[in-house]
Structures are given as C-alpha cells and as structure tokens.
Amino acid sequence: MDNQFFLDAGIPPLHFGSSLSSSLSPVMEIQSQDCFPTDYGLQYESALSSMVSSPASSNGNNMSSESLMMRELIGKLGSVGNSGEILHHSQPMLAAASSSCYSTPLNSPPKLNLPVPKSMGLKSGVADFSADPGFAERAAKFSCFGSRSFNGRRTQFGPKDNGEIAACRFNPPPVNVKLPRVSSSPAMKTLAANCREESTVSEQNPDPGFKGSNSRKRKAVPKAKTNETSPSPSPNSSKVTKLNEASNEKRCKLSKTNGNENGSGKAEEEDANGSNTKAPEPPKDYIHVRARRGQATDSHSLAERVRREKISERMKLLQNLVPGCNKVTGKALMLDEIINYVQSLQRQVEFLSMKLASVNTSLDFNVESLVSKDVFHSNTLQNPIFPVNSSAFLGHQSQQNPPLNSNIANGTMSQCSVDHLDSAISPKLNTHLPQTQINRFIKTVPQNPIFPYPSFCEGDLETLVQMGFGHNQSQEMALHSQNFQGSNQVSDMKVEL
Amino acid sequence: MPLSSLKPKMRPHSSLKQEFLKKWIMGLQRCSFSKKNMSILERKKAIKFSADIAMASARNGTTCWSRSLISNASKEGSDIHVVEQILGSESDRPAVENKVPTRRASVCKKIVKRSCRIRRRRRRRKCVASAPSSIAKHLVRKRREVLKSLIPGGEFMNEICLIEETLDYITSLRVQVDVMRSLASASVRASE
Numbered sequence: 001m002d003n004q005f006f007l008d009a010g011i012p013p014l015h016f017g018s019s020l021s022s023s024l025s026p027v028m029e030i031q032s033q034d035c036f037p038t039d040y041g042l043q044y045e046s047a048l049s050s051m052v053s054s055p056a057s058s059n060g061n062n063m064s065s066e067s068l069m070m071r072e073l074i075g076k077l078g079s080v081g082n083s084g085e086i087l088h089h090s091q092p093m094l095a096a097a098s099s100s101c102y103s104t105p106l107n108s109p110p111k112l113n114l115p116v117p118k119s120m121g122l123k124s125g126v127a128d129f130s131a132d133p134g135f136a137e138r139a140a141k142f143s144c145f146g147s148r149s150f151n152g153r154r155t156q157f158g159p160k161d162n163g164e165i166a167a168c169r170f171n172p173p174p175v176n177v178k179l180p181r182v183s184s185s186p187a188m189k190t191l192a193a194n195c196r197e198e199s200t201v202s203e204q205n206p207d208p209g210f211k212g213s214n215s216r217k218r219k220a221v222p223k224a225k226t227n228e229t230s231p232s233p234s235p236n237s238s239k240v241t242k243l244n245e246a247s248n249e250k251r252c253k254l255s256k257t258n259g260n261e262n263g264s265g266k267a268e269e270e271d272a273n274g275s276n277t278k279a280p281e282p283p284k285d286y287i288h289v290r291a292r293r294g295q296a297t298d299s300h301s302l303a304e305r306v307r308r309e310k311i312s313e314r315m316k317l318l319q320n321l322v323p324g325c326n327k328v329t330g331k332a333l334m335l336d337e338i339i340n341y342v343q344s345l346q347r348q349v350e351f352l353s354m355k356l357a358s359v360n361t362s363l364d365f366n367v368e369s370l371v372s373k374d375v376f377h378s379n380t381l382q383n384p385i386f387p388v389n390s391s392a393f394l395g396h397q398s399q400q401n402p403p404l405n406s407n408i409a410n411g412t413m414s415q416c417s418v419d420h421l422d423s424a425i426s427p428k429l430n431t432h433l434p435q436t437q438i439n440r441f442i443k444t445v446p447q448n449p450i451f452p453y454p455s456f457c458e459g460d461l462e463t464l465v466q467m468g469f470g471h472n473q474s475q476e477m478a479l480h481s482q483n484f485q486g487s488n489q490v491s492d493m494k495v496e497l
Numbered sequence: 498m499p500l501s502s503l504k505p506k507m508r509p510h511s512s513l514k515q516e517f518l519k520k521w522i523m524g525l526q527r528c529s530f531s532k533k534n535m536s537i538l539e540r541k542k543a544i545k546f547s548a549d550i551a552m553a554s555a556r557n558g559t560t561c562w563s564r565s566l567i568s569n570a571s572k573e574g575s576d577i578h579v580v581e582q583i584l585g586s587e588s589d590r591p592a593v594e595n596k597v598p599t600r601r602a603s604v605c606k607k608i609v610k611r612s613c614r615i616r617r618r619r620r621r622r623k624c625v626a627s628a629p630s631s632i633a634k635h636l637v638r639k640r641r642e643v644l645k646s647l648i649p650g651g652e653f654m655n656e657i658c659l660i661e662e663t664l665d666y667i668t669s670l671r672v673q674v675d676v677m678r679s680l681a682s683a684s685v686r687a688s689e
Contacts, residue, residue, distance in 0.1 A: 051649060068600065283636060296612060307656075307657065310657050311656055311657055311660060314657065314661060314664065315660060317664055318660060318663065318664055318667075321664060321667055321668070322667065330633075331633075331637045332636040332637045332640055335637060335640035335641060335643075335644060336640060338644065338667075339643050339644050339647060341638060341667065342644070342648070342663065342667060342670070343647060343664065345667065345670040345671065345674060346647070346670065348678075349545060349548065349670065349673055349677065350541075350547075350673045350676055352542040352544035352677035352678055352681055353541050353542075353548060353677065354537075354541045355541075355676050355683065356540075356541075356544050356681050357537050357538075357540035357541035357544055358537055358541075358676065358682065359681060359684045359685055359688060360540070360684055416546050490615040
C-alpha cells in the first residue's frame with residue numbers, strides 16, 4: 001500500500017499540492033508553507049532545507065537520536081543494493097514519498113511519536129541520488145522528515161487519504177508496472193514499516209498468504225495490550241499498510257519509537273494491492289509491538305519482549321496470591337516462593353485427607369446435614385481466619401524450608417514424618433492434630449525472625465478456640481517436644497506414603 | 498490472555514467450595530461402595546483422589562492442569578468409576594477432552610524429550626558460563642522445572658501457560674484445603 005501511495009502520489013503531484021500545505025501545516029512542526037510549493041523540485045529542496053534549518057526546534061529529544069540515526073543512514077547509504085532497480089522510480093518515488101508525507105493529515109499528534117528515523121525508508125531512493133553532491137545529506141534528512149510524516153500518515157490515512165488515494169488510483173497501469181520493483185525495494189518496505197509502526201495497537205487478521213511466512217512472528221492471541229486509543233486509524237491503517245511478506249523482518253528491524261507508547265504487538269502487513277477499497281476489516285488477531293527507544297528492533301527481540309512482559313504481568317498476579325511474595329523481588333526468588341507454597345498446599349491436602357481418613361473410619365460422611373451445617377457455618381466463621389491461618393502457616397513453611405533444607409525433598413520428608421506420626425497415633429491424638437500445625441509454626445518461628453510471632457499465635461489460638469480446642473501454649477510446647485522425638489522414629493514411615 | 502480474562506477464572510470462593518464439596522462427597526460415596534473395609538491409607542488415598550478429581554472437575558475443563566489430572570486419573574482402570582461418578586453428566590465432554598490431552602501429551606512429550614536431549618548436548622559442549630545473567634537464567638530455569646513437576650500436566654506448558662496454570666492451581670488447592678479442613682474439624686467435633 002505504501003508503494004502504491006508513493007507511486008500514486010508521484011504521478012499527480014499537483015493533487016497533493018494543496019493538500020500538502022493544508023495537511024502538513026498543523027502537523028509538522030517543521031512546516032512552513034514555504035515548504036510545499038507545487039513544483040516538485042522546489043518542494044523537495046525546500047522541504048529538505050526546512051528540515052535542515054529547524055531540526056532542533058521541532059523535536060528536542062527526538063532530533064538528537066534522529067541525528068544519530070541520520071548519520072547511521074548516511075553511513076549505510078553505500079550498502080543499499082537495490083539502487084539500480086529503483087533508479088527509474090527514484091524521482092517519482094521520492095516525490096511521492098514526500099507528497100504522501102505531506103498529505104498525511106496528522107490528527108493524532110501523540111501518535112506521531114516522531115520515531116527515530118528508522119527510515120532506511122528512503123534508502124534506496126537516497127542511494128540513487130548519491131551521485132549528487134551533498135544529496136546524501138539532504139536525502140538523509142529528508143528520510144528523517146519522511147519517516148516522521150509517514151508515521152503520522154499511517155494513523156491518519158483513513159479519513160483523509162482515502163480520497164487522495166482514490167484520486168491517485170486513476171493511473172493504475174504505469175503504477176502497477178513499477179509496483180513490483182518498488183515493492184521489492186527495502187527502502188519502500190522500511191518506509192511502510194515506519195508507517196506501520198506508528199499505528200500501535202491495531203490487531204489485524206493475517207492474510208492467508210502471509211500465514212506461512214509470518215506465522216512465526218505473529219501472535220494470534222487477540223490480546224490487546226493496547227494503551228493507545230485509536231480505533232478509527234487502525235482499520236484504516238490496516239487498509240493502508242499492505243506490503244509484501246518478505247519485508248516483514250526488515251520492517252520490524254527498523255521500527256524504533258519512543259518509549260511513550262506502551263502498545264504491544266507486532267506490526268502486521270497485508271497485501272498491498274487488495275484492500276485499499278475494502279471496508280474496515282474485522283477485529284484482527286495480531287498484536288502490535290512497539291520497540292522501545294534504544295532497544296533492539298528485530299522481530300526476535302520484540303517477541304522476546306512481549307513474552308517477558310506477559311510473564312512479568314502474570315508474576316505480579318502470583319505475587320498477590322502467594323503470601324510473602326511481596327517482599328521478594330526477582331524471578332528466581334519468586335518462583336522459589338511459589339514452589340514452596342504449592343508444595344505446602346499439596347502437603348496440606350495430603351495431611352488433611354489422612355486426618356479425615358483417620359477420623360472417618362468408614363468413609364461414610366453420612367453426616368451430611370452436619371457437614372453442610374458445619375461447613376457453611378465454618379465457612380462463614382473460619383474462612384476469614386483460615387486464610388490467615390493457612391497463609392501464616394504456609395508462610396512459615398515456606399520460610400522454614402530454605403533455612404532447613406536447600407533441598408526441597410528434605411522439607412517434604414520432615415513434614416510428612418510429622419503427618420505420619422499424627423495419623424498413626426490413634427484418634428485420641430486427633431484433638432492434637434491442629435496443634436501439630438501450631439507446633440510447626442513454633443518450629444519455624446525461631447528460624448523466621450521476620451514473622452511477627454505474637455500476632456500469629458493469637459490468630460492461631462483463635463482458630464483453635466473456634467474449633468473447640470482450648471489448649472494453651474504450654475501443652476503445645478509439650479506436644480511439640482513429643483513430636484520432635486517421635487519424628488525421628490517415624491521417618492521410616494514416610495516410605496509408605 | 499489479557500488480565501481481565503484471568504479474573505473470571507477465579508470464581509467466588511464460596512460457590513467454588515460448595516461445588517467442590519458436592520462433587521467430593523459424591524466421589525467418596527462411590528468409593529465406599531466398592532470396598533467395605535479399607536485401611537487408613539486406602540481411605541486416605543480415596544479421599545485425596547476424589548478430592549483432586551472433584552477439584553479438577555470443578556474447573557470444567559477450562560484449565561490445562563485440571564484436564565491432565567482427570568486424564569491421568571481416568572487412565573487407571575480401577576478408579577475410573579469414581580471419576581465418572583464425579584464428572585456425572587459431563588462425562589461426554591471429559592471423555593473427549595481426555596483423548597485430546599493424551600494425544601497432545603504424547604506429542605508434547607516427544608518434543609520435550611527431544612528438546613531436553615538437545616539442551617543436554619548443548620550444555621555439554623558449552624562450558625559453564627560465569628556471567629551473572631546466565632547464572633540467573635540457570636537458576637530460574639531450574640525452578641521452572643521444579644514448578645513444572647509440581648503442577649499436573651506442567652511439563653507440556655510453556656512459561657506463560659505455566660504461570661497461569663499455577664495461579665489457577667493455587668486457588669483451587671486453597672479451596673480444597675479450606676473445605677477439607679472445615680470438614681475435618683466438623684467430623685472431629687461430631688465424633689467427640
């Protein structure tokens with residue numbers, strides 16, 4: 001699509017003349033009406049000169065990086081391979097580019113993040129003119145300018161450019177002839193990429209033709225991490241930006257923007273020829289990623305970044321869920337906590353099922369009325385406490401394990417041994433079973449200076465009272481010592497489990 | 498998956514608890530029909546088993562861990578009737594789902610084995626990197642493997658799925674623990 005725009009724009013320059021000035025003036029900070037005379041050559045030169053003249057004023061930070069990029073571009077000018085191909089269209093292309101730049105009604109200044117001139121965009125065109133003395137410099141600056149405008153253009157294409165596009169489409173034959181060559185040029189592709197990158201958060205359905213080559217880079221998850229709200233531009237931009245599949249990678253490589261935009265996803269491109277006149281497409285499956293400033297821009301790192309962001313987002317959720325994770329930073333430690341928590345929960349299930357097995361000799365659970373009554377009763381009463389209890393319990397356990405054992409398996413052993421002791425000893429000890437939890441707490445407390453012991457014990461005592469056990473702490477201590485003695489003896493019992 | 502879609506999975510605890518309890522008791526009744534005299538360990542296993550299946554079925558096949566748990570359980574022939582009892586009217590759906598995870602599971606297992614083999618080869622060739630980032634990655638990787646071993650069906654998940662499944666698994670484990678605990682205390686109180 002960009003190719004077409006360029007070419008189309010190139011053909012009737014006069015069409016753009018008026019629109020140029022009107023569209024550009026509000027948008028471009030560089031602009032002055034002087035920049036856009038109807039004459040192409042003048043347009044060109046004046047645009048470049050305006051760019052040259054007011055670089056710093058336009059975008060403070062951007063320009064500094066842009067200037068760096070410009071120097072890079074100039075350095076890379078020699079490496080452009082397709083210059084021979086492009087010679088034919090270099091002039092109209094550049095003109096088209098310029099005019100199409102100008103024609104972008106940049107309604108969304110925030111979108112115009114004025115990305116670093118990723119435009120290798122006009123590289124090929126630039127290379128053609130390298131013969132001219134000093135053209136390289138002008139071209140580089142122009143490409144900078146062009147990229148900016150393109151970025152704006154992409155978002156704004158729908159409403160205003162459609163008419164222009166339609167106007168431009170009246171000369172298909174010569175355009176189409178040039179199209180393949182133009183489309184193959186990396187410059188055009190990158191230009192389109194630049195334009196595309198601007199439309200941050202649109203999700204597009206892949207064209208069937210694209211699926212094969214780009215399936216690797218495309219994320220079909222319709223996850224919209226879209227912080228930008230540009231509903232109208234996105235379908236329009238999808239219309240606009242259609243390029244060949246092969247150019248995807250280069251586009252992604254060259255996309256650099258400021259970190260302001262938090263939209264995530266990969267820019268997608270659809271076939272250039274098809275959808276100019278189509279209606280806005282149905283909600284897309286792609287996620288658009290914007291590379292942050294100063295970061296690598298190849299598709300791999302973009303994908304990596306998206307993946308990392310997803311993971312970190314979910315880890316935050318986990319942090320809220322797992323007690324004691326708030327103080328911990330870092331993936332490894334958090335995973336540690338999570339592992340300990342899951343293990344302790346699983347152990348608790350085992351322990352409770354053993355306890356139930358010991359209490360209920362026949363698995364009858366016929367006391368359904370009692371159960372239902374008690375469950376709901378306990379649900380209301382104990383649940384506010386149980387979470388505290390369990391979380392405290394588990395918090396203790398989780399903190400217990402690292403000091404006790406670097407090996408998690410050992411922790412399991414110590415816990416299971418206590419479980420076995422409790423369950424093996426007759427139901428008489430059932431009343432003491434809750435105390436084993438407390439005992440574990442007590443066991444862990446000395447090793448865990450962080451945890452507020454007194455408050456914890458109070459909470460635990462409350463649960464005990466709820467459950468009808470009024471044992472004081474002295475009894476707990478006695479049982480605790482008993483358990484300790486017993487745990488050594490019953491370590492072999494763990495084997496059964 | 499956007500964050501908002503994760504939240505609906507965490508249903509209000511009370512409804513989840515009631516559902517879990519209902520299914521669990523159903524399963525226990527089914528268990529008690531089969532054997533009259535069970536040792537304490539058998540009872541414990543039956544209790545835990547039916548509790549796990551009830552927990553997994555409460556998810557209605559929306560999560561990976563629940564599906565793999567059910568499929569693993571239905572592989573053992575002896576307890577399959579318990580599974581059917583618990584799953585009840587949904588027996589058609591889990592049957593289909595059980596087949597899919599197993600097929601996927603076998604394919605995934607092969608892929609995982611292959612990748613592990615390749616990774617082992619690469620590790621042998623590489624000397625141990627001393628850069629802090631690689632050490633950190635190594636640590637994280639180890640822990641991730643441990644987590645995968647903990648979560649049922651975790652070996653087949655990529656990292657993002659793993660964390661999501663962990664989230665869900667933790668909530669359901671919590672529910673399970675809460676219900677079991679209250680049931681235990683209720684039975685203890687009843688037996689006094």
